[in-house]
Amino acid sequence: xAKRLLSSKLFVSRLSFYTTNEELKRLFLPFGVVKExxxxxxxxxxxxxxxxxxxxxxxxxxxxxxxxxNGRIVNGRLIFVEVANPKSLNEDPDS
Numbered sequence: 841x842a843k844r845l846l847s848s849k850l851f852v853s854r855l856s857f858y859t860t861n862e863e864l865k866r867l868f869l870p871f872g873v874v875k876e877x878x879x880x881x882x883x884x885x886x887x888x889x890x891x892x893x894x895x896x897x898x899x900x901x902x903x904x905x906x907x908x909x910n911g912r913i914v915n916g917r918l919i920f921v922e923v924a925n926p927k928s929l930n931e932d933p934d935s
Contacts, residue, residue, distance in 0.1 A: 848902045849924040853891040856915040868894045871908060872901025893924055
Protein backbone atom coordinates (compact mmCIF):
# COMPACT_ATOMS: atom_id res chain seq x y z
CA UNK A 841 0.00 0.00 0.00
CA ALA A 842 1.35 3.46 -0.89
CA LYS A 843 2.33 5.88 1.80
CA ARG A 844 -0.05 8.80 2.26
CA LEU A 845 1.35 12.12 1.08
CA LEU A 846 1.02 14.65 3.88
CA SER A 847 1.31 17.80 1.82
CA SER A 848 0.51 19.26 -1.54
CA LYS A 849 3.83 21.15 -1.39
CA LEU A 850 6.98 19.68 -2.90
CA PHE A 851 10.65 20.53 -2.47
CA VAL A 852 12.64 20.45 -5.72
CA SER A 853 16.45 20.44 -5.55
CA ARG A 854 19.46 20.45 -7.90
CA LEU A 855 17.76 22.78 -10.39
CA SER A 856 19.82 24.76 -12.87
CA PHE A 857 20.74 28.19 -11.53
CA TYR A 858 19.19 29.61 -14.70
CA THR A 859 15.73 28.21 -13.94
CA THR A 860 12.99 30.82 -13.48
CA ASN A 861 9.81 30.62 -11.40
CA GLU A 862 7.81 30.44 -14.64
CA GLU A 863 9.91 27.56 -15.99
CA LEU A 864 9.52 25.70 -12.70
CA LYS A 865 5.75 26.11 -12.87
CA ARG A 866 5.62 25.02 -16.52
CA LEU A 867 7.69 21.93 -15.68
CA PHE A 868 5.08 20.74 -13.15
CA LEU A 869 1.86 21.86 -14.89
CA PRO A 870 1.30 18.49 -16.63
CA PHE A 871 0.58 16.94 -13.22
CA GLY A 872 -2.17 19.29 -12.05
CA VAL A 873 -3.05 22.79 -10.93
CA VAL A 874 0.10 24.52 -9.68
CA LYS A 875 -0.90 27.09 -7.08
CA GLU A 876 2.66 28.34 -6.60
CA UNK A 877 6.13 27.63 -7.99
CA UNK A 878 8.86 29.53 -6.16
CA UNK A 879 12.62 29.39 -6.35
CA UNK A 880 14.62 30.27 -3.26
CA UNK A 881 16.98 33.15 -4.02
CA UNK A 882 20.12 34.46 -2.41
CA UNK A 883 19.07 37.58 -0.46
CA UNK A 884 22.09 39.60 -1.58
CA UNK A 885 22.48 38.67 -5.26
CA UNK A 886 18.81 37.70 -5.90
CA UNK A 887 20.09 34.73 -7.91
CA UNK A 888 18.34 31.36 -7.53
CA UNK A 889 20.04 28.92 -5.15
CA UNK A 890 19.13 25.87 -7.25
CA UNK A 891 16.12 24.70 -5.28
CA UNK A 892 12.51 25.70 -4.76
CA UNK A 893 8.98 24.72 -3.88
CA UNK A 894 5.96 23.73 -5.96
CA UNK A 895 2.51 23.76 -4.39
CA UNK A 896 -0.34 21.86 -6.01
CA UNK A 897 -4.07 22.18 -5.47
CA UNK A 898 -4.26 18.61 -4.15
CA UNK A 899 -2.11 15.94 -2.53
CA UNK A 900 -2.90 13.54 -5.39
CA UNK A 901 -1.46 15.94 -7.97
CA UNK A 902 1.63 16.47 -5.82
CA UNK A 903 2.08 12.72 -5.44
CA UNK A 904 1.83 12.18 -9.20
CA UNK A 905 4.37 14.94 -9.85
CA UNK A 906 6.76 13.52 -7.25
CA UNK A 907 6.58 10.06 -8.82
CA UNK A 908 7.14 11.37 -12.34
CA UNK A 909 9.75 14.06 -11.71
CA ASN A 910 12.01 12.68 -8.97
CA GLY A 911 15.28 11.58 -10.56
CA ARG A 912 14.50 13.16 -13.92
CA ILE A 913 17.08 15.09 -15.92
CA VAL A 914 16.01 18.69 -16.54
CA ASN A 915 18.24 21.16 -18.37
CA GLY A 916 21.10 18.70 -18.11
CA ARG A 917 20.77 18.28 -14.35
CA LEU A 918 19.44 15.37 -12.31
CA ILE A 919 16.73 16.85 -10.07
CA PHE A 920 15.26 15.49 -6.87
CA VAL A 921 11.66 15.98 -5.75
CA GLU A 922 10.35 15.22 -2.29
CA VAL A 923 7.54 16.24 0.02
CA ALA A 924 8.40 19.56 1.65
CA ASN A 925 8.97 19.05 5.36
CA PRO A 926 7.29 21.32 7.92
CA LYS A 927 10.52 23.27 8.52
CA SER A 928 10.75 24.02 4.78
CA LEU A 929 7.12 25.09 4.68
CA ASN A 930 7.83 27.88 7.14
CA GLU A 931 11.00 29.02 5.40
CA ASP A 932 11.30 32.71 4.72
CA PRO A 933 10.86 33.13 0.95
CA ASP A 934 13.56 35.81 0.86
CA SER A 935 16.25 33.64 2.44
